[in-house]
Amino acid sequence: MKIDIGKVKGHWRTVLAWLALAAGALALFGGWFAVSGETLAAKQLPYLISGGLGGLGLIAGGVGLLIAEDLREERTRSGRLEAEILEVRDLLRAFLEKPGARAS
Amino acid sequence: MKRARVSAAVIAAVMLCALVALPAGASGGDNALEASARASILVGTVNVQPDLDPALIDSRSSASSLGTTSLDSVAYPSFLVDAFLFLYGQQANGRSLLGMSEARSPQGPTHADATLSRAPLTKLGLPLPDLPAQLGRSVADATPDAAAGQATIATQSLGVGVLNNAISDSSVRTVSGVATGEAQQSIFGVSFGPLDIKAIRGIVSVSVGGAVPSVHAGLDVIGATVNGMPVTIDTEGVRAAIAPLQQQVDQALRSSGITVRLLDSFQQSANGHVSGSSGGVLLQFHPATADMLGVPRDVTLGILLGSATAQAQATPIAAPLPNVLPSVALGRPPTSATFFVPGVSAIGPRSSPLIERRTIIVTTRRGSATNARGAYAALVLIAFGLVFFRPLLRAASRA
Numbered sequence: 001m002k003i004d005i006g007k008v009k010g011h012w013r014t015v016l017a018w019l020a021l022a023a024g025a026l027a028l029f030g031g032w033f034a035v036s037g038e039t040l041a042a043k044q045l046p047y048l049i050s051g052g053l054g055g056l057g058l059i060a061g062g063v064g065l066l067i068a069e070d071l072r073e074e075r076t077r078s079g080r081l082e083a084e085i086l087e088v089r090d091l092l093r094a095f096l097e098k099p100g101a102r103a104s
Numbered sequence: 105m106k107r108a109r110v111s112a113a114v115i116a117a118v119m120l121c122a123l124v125a126l127p128a129g130a131s132g133g134d135n136a137l138e139a140s141a142r143a144s145i146l147v148g149t150v151n152v153q154p155d156l157d158p159a160l161i162d163s164r165s166s167a168s169s170l171g172t173t174s175l176d177s178v179a180y181p182s183f184l185v186d187a188f189l190f191l192y193g194q195q196a197n198g199r200s201l202l203g204m205s206e207a208r209s210p211q212g213p214t215h216a217d218a219t220l221s222r223a224p225l226t227k228l229g230l231p232l233p234d235l236p237a238q239l240g241r242s243v244a245d246a247t248p249d250a251a252a253g254q255a256t257i258a259t260q261s262l263g264v265g266v267l268n269n270a271i272s273d274s275s276v277r278t279v280s281g282v283a284t285g286e287a288q289q290s291i292f293g294v295s296f297g298p299l300d301i302k303a304i305r306g307i308v309s310v311s312v313g314g315a316v317p318s319v320h321a322g323l324d325v326i327g328a329t330v331n332g333m334p335v336t337i338d339t340e341g342v343r344a345a346i347a348p349l350q351q352q353v354d355q356a357l358r359s360s361g362i363t364v365r366l367l368d369s370f371q372q373s374a375n376g377h378v379s380g381s382s383g384g385v386l387l388q389f390h391p392a393t394a395d396m397l398g399v400p401r402d403v404t405l406g407i408l409l410g411s412a413t414a415q416a417q418a419t420p421i422a423a424p425l426p427n428v429l430p431s432v433a434l435g436r437p438p439t440s441a442t443f444f445v446p447g448v449s450a451i452g453p454r455s456s457p458l459i460e461r462r463t464i465i466v467t468t469r470r471g472s473a474t475n476a477r478g479a480y481a482a483l484v485l486i487a488f489g490l491v492f493f494r495p496l497l498r499a500a501s502r503a
Contacts, residue, residue: 028487035480048476053483059487063493067494067497
């Protein structure tokens, strides 16, 4: 499968977000597996902090990036709509100012 | 939009399946793990159990939830002597003189080397006696999850015979819910009267807590000869490789007062407890001696060569505990029927194994054990929440 670099560059937030989510999930499960193998709380803490908090941070970052991408898309869409409305307004204004237009 | 929802649902399903599946695989973590291993040349084991067991080239390691330790010594006088030195504040010095090193975790020291036992005497300007530690070395290491040690000698004369290049190793680990113990005792050159053995190796390894408990134990005896005649050694005694020479072999051993036989190795696995022993080559001497008053004494001296033992145990923590725990049998030390009691004849092989008894002291009340799994589960739930946060946000914005 050929990867379109240009497309990836255009959606870098989405790509990074899913990578962060995958890494977060891996860290969470790796940490859980390690924690489940230890009986002593003192030995579980490093895995809790590295795997648990680290994984949570990665997932939070990934979700944040996805939401940021959503907002960016919404803003692009709003901008496009605004431009189209302005264009329609200009066309309408030009049409109305044309001599004889009212008569028709 | 639809693709994002599908992706989120797939991720959530995978995470849920994994969380449901993992506790079963992690059940080993709910076990209290214990392992011990010992390799040694037992000398003159006096039949007072459990701990009056002088030994040469002794390496013993153990691990439990309380910590790990390895005690390695060129000469181990016996538990009672060791305890005596401890009570009178002389344990450190006494141990160095005997070439003993002990490493412990978490208390420390985590590394000990008794090869340096000459140093204190040299500093004090004292004459250097023929210390056991000078014949070899003993080192011990301990970490929170593992302990290992080794004791070695180049040559050791015991009066009745000579041992060359003896090595005892022991190691234990309690990692990822699995307890393992390994021990190996090797001697390359044994010479007692007419008996010569090129090499003896006893080896044992045990593992418990994983998918399948395992135990392996074995003993190799290579190049045994009596007055140059090749022989084999079994549990009955010594057999001449060339049958017609049997009588000469028996005569040579009888005239030197030596009895030789093999102690069988054994392997045992039941109810989360595995143990094994390599057995060993038991040499017994019957010197005709008399006490200070000239009264004849019937004394038997015994040496067990190639002895390696190990045991490991996984006890479910959730199991109901009785209010008062009885002593439990955790394994058996290598045995040799040797007695120094005047007037008492040597007793033959024991019909039943000796049992080492130890009382488990439970310091944590059942049900009150705190661990980080609850906190970890909370983190995973928060992660779930975050994964669903975006679809929820989208759905809310459309409402």
